[in-house]
Amino acid sequence: MPRQRRTGGAERPSLRGVGAALTSLLALAATSLVAGPAAAATGEAGPCALPRTEAHHSLGVSDWNDAYPRPDRPLDAVMIFLSFPDHRPAVTPGELAADHFPATTQFFRRASYGKFTLRPHPLRQWIRMPETSDHYGIRRDWDNGRRGAYLRDAVAAADPQVDFSRYAVVYLVADPDAPGVDSDATKVVNFDEPLHADGTDIRRVVTVFERHPPDRNVLAHETGHVFDLPDLYHRPADGKGDWDTHVGDWDVMGSQFGLAPDLFGWHKWKLGWLDRRQVVCVQSSRDITLEPMAAVPAPGVSLGTRLAVIRTGEDSAVAVEARSSTGNDSTTCTEGVLLYRVHSKTPSGGGPVEVIDTHPETGGCGDRSVYAPLADAPLRVGEAYSVPGGHTRVEVADRTPSGAWTVRITTGV
Template sequence: MERPSLRGVTAAVTSLLALAATSLVAGPAAADTGDAGPCALPRTEAHHSLGVDDWNNAYPRPDHPLDAVMVFLSFPDHRPAVTPAELAADHFPATTQFFRRASYGKFTLRPHPLRQWIRMPRPSDWYGMQRDWDSERRGAYLRDALGVADPKVDFSRFDIVYLVADPDAPGVDSDATKVVNFSRPLRIDGADLRRVVTVFEQHPPDRNVLAHETGHVLDLPDLYHRPSDGKGDWDTYVGDWDVMGSQFGLAPDFFGWHKWKLGWLEREQVICVQRSRVVTLEPIAAVPAPGASLGIRLAVIRTGEGSAVAIEARGATGNDRATCAEGVLLYRVRNETPSGGGPVDVIDTHPHSDACWARSVYAPLADAPLRVGETFSIPGAHARIEVVDRTPSGAWTVRIATGV
């Protein structure tokens, strides 16, 4: 197939100047995920809705290997001090390993880094890079980046696009790293390009930053709380729990609810609690031996048409090996709350204490999990959770009483 000319790509991006918007209203496309059970919240029109009853086909689902191209962009006002290979090594294989552990080996992220720098047409400080980026300058950056990259990249071969800027160029601001969603797909190389990851990280980068941004490409929401003045605490919703809250968290593995949405947990690993029962929960981050069963990883209590309480075990293993506390974690999920608005709230079962001030991103929630012998009544859920025991293999036995 004939590749479009540079001029054609530039014109197409110009016509989509709204592509600089950082949110996308999902279309009706969906894939049936089967009988997810009575505790599966339905997907809504909220940005990155945490409904799990079907899949939004505007996003690549990580139930098979996905290919990602890394394009390295330099600027005429700075000669790069590092090589593309060094920048690629900042993120890979670590990010691939993070997802392989999180998915229990079901998903492989395959990076394809270019070996050379591609020169942007304007100086780095012309683009005005920052977290709340002027839409015209951000649109110009994307237009220029895709324009100079297109002659060297067949975008139709890739599921994910990382645009990596020279970290030492004077205008580069690491706060500008984010996923940019196009208001409608850009047709390039015979394929639809719906979003790109703009990477402005320093060398070395923030921990797990690419795992966080790639989570957005997979339709996962931001779980942090952004203060209106930008000066308060960002981690009051979920603390250290889940990389979509903070890439610096001590227990960054994805919540079991996210793994359910992504297809890494299947129906037999999720228990819908409709009456009192005892369940044994394997730690959500524990990677089973080859051929071994995943066991039960998530218990869910439906609390409303669009809400639920999730119950899972967190232990010092896998992506959570640096966790501050082990135990049974409780959190609320809302399917109509958009990304950044608090779609997940961790329930603090120890509201009068905190832990790991020197390491935690939000110490009040660092000790949120219930420990063996502890009981907690969930406000508004008419349920009481008791952690009965921990098995020799590291699983947690939990008694869930409903209707209380």
């Protein structure tokens, strides 16, 4: 994650194969894909659904990679709190759990329109690691051997207290004040070969090294990776400069500090929270009424159209959605109709989504935005934009009394 801003029970099967499984770890930024069988996407994919590719965290929506849990039903997550011999924790597991929950559960419940609930199960006690905190060399770009030792020790130490077969998500939360803990090391670690404990495969874990209190929305971002969502930020080669040039504030997978962190409609389509009834594939000129992406309908009220898609190539599309100051986007800098490009062959961290700046000469909320040039990217009522390199024009014709946006999309221009 970029840090550019800060303000006892029955006996169970023993842990097996840990050493072998940890010899080839894949960090989150790796470009290879954890293999898994495909499962059909929700409903018929349709002509605008890009194919899933071998790219790490591919944004193809043609099918689902079953190596990842799909958040279309309630899922249970265990939080394991790790202490070290060289430091006595100054905070309690309960305080650290409260840093992230219920806020993370609420984020996903709003983003999914109530279709997904993340149920946390935090341990009430510290699990003692066998080595000191500095022994593991914890840092962002972590040595594979030391990271492997950390994960091997953590899972082995927790196994007597945790039945891993009960959980789809595993959070390993380190004592934030231990001298060897580096908050930049917070990330998801995928295993080439899954660990096997309590009769279940552990394919990935979330290693949490956050300070107390933590970065806003950090666990929503990391948990998104558990559900096969990519990093949308750009990491400069030297680690310096702007990290948020691809999507700015628009989506928590770009920045946990974003002013409009709700997930893109494309992500919601991939996860199964939107289906063909809420996604319009534009193949000829037409008018579409788009409900704001972050707006959660009242009980019994249908979602309405949330996403319009124009296919631009074998593995590319332009997506159109409305964003307004509601739900997860309540702190947004600008309301309007957002356009972005999607590339299903581009891996996580390589720019699989690129927001189109319809106001390239201006910016917005420079004192709050993670990347001001894209803060005013959406089109407003009365504005139109011709997408470069294509034959598509998008015009915002009106906004309805209910807050939806009437969009005229012209193709072949």
